[in-house]
Amino acid sequence: MNTTPRHQAREAALQALYFWEVGGTAPDEALDGVFAEHLPEATDAVRAFAEVLMRGAVAHHQEIDTLIEKQANHWRLERLALMDKLILRLAVWELQHQPETAPAVIVNEALELARTFSADESVKFVNGVLDGIRRSLLVG
Numbered sequence: 001m002n003t004t005p006r007h008q009a010r011e012a013a014l015q016a017l018y019f020w021e022v023g024g025t026a027p028d029e030a031l032d033g034v035f036a037e038h039l040p041e042a043t044d045a046v047r048a049f050a051e052v053l054m055r056g057a058v059a060h061h062q063e064i065d066t067l068i069e070k071q072a073n074h075w076r077l078e079r080l081a082l083m084d085k086l087i088l089r090l091a092v093w094e095l096q097h098q099p100e101t102a103p104a105v106i107v108n109e110a111l112e113l114a115r116t117f118s119a120d121e122s123v124k125f126v127n128g129v130l131d132g133i134r135r136s137l138l139v140g
Contacts, residue, residue: 009049010090010109012039014117016054017086027058056093057086064092071132072125083118084126091130095137103134 015038016030025033031051035042042050057064068088069077077085091110095103107130114126 005043005046006049007109007112008039008042009046010053010113011116012042012046012050013053013057013090014083014086014113016050017057017090018083020054020058021082021086027054030054053090053094056097057089060093060096061089064089064096067092067133067136068129071129071136081118081122084114084122087113087118087122087126088129091126092133095130095134107131107134 012031012034015034016027019025019030019033020027023030031047031054034050035047039046065077065085068080068085069075072080080088087110090113091106094101094106098106107127110126110130111123114122118126
């Protein structure tokens, strides 16, 4: 199991995104709730990175969703499993806005999140979509 601080932050950001998407919870409240409930001992660095990821994914979710739909052949966004969509949003935002993190690391982290929070078949799906988006970002 991956318990690095950055992985913890990605997990927290994903859980907060879930509360934002499903419950309409404000990003700050969602993050506070996740840390209070699941990671009360989290460092400031974990909290800060989770906040950057979550806020980025929320702020850019519409443009990210367009990229996801282009790569998710024959799948409309509303048909995607919710956790898969949220994992993809986080990873795509990170691919676009965190150039100091190697794309392979971002993709591997997304696959770990899919293994933890989604179904077995989701890992291949997330990998395929992210690989296509990663390649399109390199070209574009």
